[in-house]
Amino acid sequence: MSSSLQIAAAVTDKNLELVLKVLPAMILIMAASWVCGRLALMVKQPRVLGEMVAGVLLGPTLFGAVWPDGQAFVFPPEVKPILYVLSTIGLTLFMFLVGVGFDHSGSTNGKQEAKRAGLLALSGMIPSLLLGGAVGWLLYDHLSRPGVGTVEFVLFIGGALSITAFPMLARILYERNLQNTSLGRMTLLGASFDDAAAWCFLAVISAMHANAGGAAALVTIGLSVAFVAFMLLVARPLLKPLGDRVERTGKFGLDEMYLVLGVVVAAGYFTDYIGIYSVFGGFVAGLAMPKNPAFREAVIQRMMEVVNVLLLPIFFTFSGLNTQLNGLGGWAMIGPFLLILVAGFIGKYFGCGLALRGVGLSWRESLAIGGLMNARGLMILIFVNIGLAQGIINQEVFSMLVLVAVITTALAVPLYRWAMPERLEKEMLVNEGMTGDLDTEADEGRRELAASVG
Structure with a gap:
């Protein structure tokens, strides 16, 4: 009996010691994220950009270089797995909320606008895929990991550069009251197509890599397709009464939250199990949720603040701990980096800008949209962490x-403001009869999502 008590006491002491190591790391992460987020707002950048920078600064690039002993104390090896688990939970919940906010019913007026949004999505993805893939092919022998095939590496680089940060883009448009202009609707719809395609693309790459090709990869891809079909064709109708009840009663309590979180966790577990990462499951679970405005607003309000303030900064820091920018100082790495950066920038900025100019938009409108579509934000970080x-x-x-x-x-x-100065932006709002108010309750849910992300 005494032996059992001693073992229990030892386990308790060990757990307490781990907690006392994790909590200081979380306090520092939140403090750095808050400071850098405020600084970003002061220079008229989205808060999330400051949080991204905070994560990099807490890694070996700055904190580890200036005070290595301090970084080793705050982020010892045993703490990093805890941060990884928390960041994975945060990413899964965040992508769930992005999926919940994915609703473009009534967001386009007429076939011309819808066609332009489709063209915008294609012009943002295909040039980036091709240029990024070409760079990946050039750099494969120098930068690829052993055991990673040429096709996987090429597709991954191209896919990463093809992403647009839909939530951040929505934040920028809502800040400037452009969400219901033809420019805003087209850009949001095109970016949503880009992101949805990118996650499907990543699921295919992950399946290929996890099973080394052949029949096993086809099984994983088939399971992924079956999962998406089940969530959208079976789970979504089953969840619809939940949204109707929240819309009717205005109540979203603990019972509803248990059910929603249960679906998210189960979806994340299944996609992790089949080898395509829990983030994808969270996103699809969000797509399967009811689209009632009251339901969406309740879910976003109850979950987004905790995800943004606590869990996402942990993800940014975990990414920063794996980011060594000091190692890019030599020409051996700076050359490949510049190739990747230029390929990504040209693919999005000029791909979107030239395509939209070709269908009749002005140069200013085309380049303004190209600048916005070039923002990759949190989305590419999720992609590359996977x-x-x-x-x-x-x-x-x-x-x-x-x-x-x-x-x-x-x-x-800055690229948007250069192409579309405030005077022209105001003229566009006046011409389209914008009053400064959101038009529908459905837009309110998306506004909350975008505002929280930014």
């Missing part, structure tokens, strides 16, 4: 793509 976790890319490529994410995101708003 690639790093699954062994598709190494830490050098990961660091390069993190820096691409920061630079292209920082350029988005």
Whole structure:
């Protein structure tokens, strides 16, 4: 009996010791994220850009370089697995909320606008895929991991560069009251197509990598398709009464929250089990949720603040701990980095801009949209973290793509403002009869999502 008590006491002491190591790390993460987020707002950038930078600064690039003993104390090896688990939960919940906010019913007026949104999506993805894939092919012998095939590496680089940060884009448009203009509706719809395609693309790459090709990969891809079909064709109708009840009663209590979170966790577990990462499951679970405005607003309000303030900063820091920008200082790495950055920038900015100019938009409108679509934000960080976790890319490529994410995101708003100065923006709002108010309750849910992300 005494032996059992001693073992229990030892386990308790060990757990307490681990808690006392994790909590200081979380306090520092939240403090750094808050400070950098406020600084980003002061220079008229989205808060999330500051949080991304905070994560990089807490890694070996700054904190580890200036005070290595301090970083080793705050982020010892035994704490990093805890941060990984928390960041994975945060990403799964965040992508769930993005899926919940995915609703474009009534967002386009007429076939011409819808066609332009489709063209915008294609012009944002295909050039980036091709240019990124070409760069990946050129750099494969220098930067690929052992055991990763040429096709996987090429597709991953192209896929990462084809992403647009839909939530951040929505935040920028809502801040400027452009969400219901023809420019805003087209850009939001095109970006949503880009992101949905990118996650499906990543699911296919993950399936290929997890099973090394052949029949096993086809099984994983088939299970992924079956999962999406089940969630959208079976689970979504079953969940519809939940949304109707919340819409009718205005109540979203603990019972509803248990059910919603249960679906998210189950979806994340299944997709992780079949080898395509829990983030994808969270996103599809969000798509399957009811689209009633009251339900969407309740879910977003109850969950988004905790996800943004606590869990996402942990993800940014975990990414930062794996990011070594100091190693990019030599020409051996700076050359490949510049190739990736230029390919990503040209593919999005000029791909979107030239395509839209070709269908009749002005140069200013076309380049303004191209600048916005070039923001990659949090989405590319999720993409590359999955690639790093699954062994598709190494830490050098990961660091390069993190820096691409920061630079292209920082350029988005200045490029938009350069192409569309305030005077022209106001003229556009007047011409389209915008009053400064959101038009529908459905837009309110998306506004809350976008505002929280930014």
